[in-house]
Amino acid sequence: MNSPRPYSPQPGPGTALSLTERRKAATQLDIARAACELFAERGPDATTAEDIAHRAGVALRTFYRYFRNKQEAVAPLLAGGGAEWRALLAEESPGTPLAEALERAVTRSLTGPVALAEGLGWARSLLRAAQGDPALRAVWYRVNQDSEEALVPILAHLAGPSADPLQVRLLAAAATDAIRVSLEVWSTTDTPPSGPASPADLAVHSLRELTRGMSILAPGRP
Template sequence: MRSPRPYSLPDSAGPLTLTERRKAATQLEIARAAGTLFAERGPDATTAEDIAQRAGVALRTFYRYFRSKQDAVAPLLAGGGETWRALLAREEPGTPLSAALERAVQDALSEPVVDREELRWTRGLLLAAQQDPALRAVWYRVNRESEEHLVPVLTRLVGSDYEPLEIRLLAAAATDSIRVALEVWAATPSAPEPAPIALRCLRELTSGMRLLGS
């Protein structure tokens, strides 16, 4: 799995410093430990102390980065959103937005951009979130932050011809398309990857939006 930027930083924060990279590496180690333990035991049977011990850090270090055991998996859940926003940001302004969004979604949720390990983490965590309200709240917060970070990416692509409300609505629809698709995919063992579901959700939720030339 790729090493994510600390999940609390916006995409526009610029290159990470050495200190930030070390912090990101520590966050990721803790997140992986939490994800592994959640998969082995479930969130209820896992404590913050267990996660810190598995990650090889002191408990005070755990709480320096995360507020709770459920919060510790936020970097794993946020990594996919960071990837697809980065893919979308590579598009040139003026590119047909519908096609750009679909390319980013398709690429971000398909191999080789997303690997099987990352899909396994995501499916396991989303299944656990169905039974754990605190973990579900982390998932919703990660999506809310992803939506906020998407707004400036879309603004750059569409220019000044559209109202901020239209851009905000598209950011919400695109983010929810991926969120719903991932939740449905996680609960469907026969679905090999979430990209086809996400594309369907995106088309359904954005149909008729003026931003997309409809």
């Protein structure tokens, strides 16, 4: 019997998906939404892979075709926000001040219609559930690591060929952690998804704190 394939992050900006790949991605997202709903209703411990497959309207073998376990099933939802903000960042022109480009992309992604309609609600439910589930927390951390790695080439392109690779990596780590920590803090509250102390507000503040003094944000400085 073949081992189930782990969830792989969405392709980068500009990568075209075939019809088959789009159908697979849609099925993964249906399963992810079902898992999130059940985790919010019952908690991860009281939810089985069979429950998730039934709620999603797929066979159990289809579930295991895409995911190793029930916690892994939420990865597409957790990864969606990162894919969105990386795509927005990739739209920026090389030479644009990186601090401005990062803040603009973060704000747009966390205040966009998809984020406000469902994305942030899913994130809050899953992060709350993850507090008592180490396996679910591990999925969250892995999704963020994947996002950080996917961010590096985008930042390198925007920063230009003379940018220090170490500085690019540090900036990718700081930007990813700014969003991650902001979402984790926000999820413990009942603060609305927009306005003061919202994810966008916290993320911009965190980004400024974590990147303060980075030479890559001040290209003219030695």
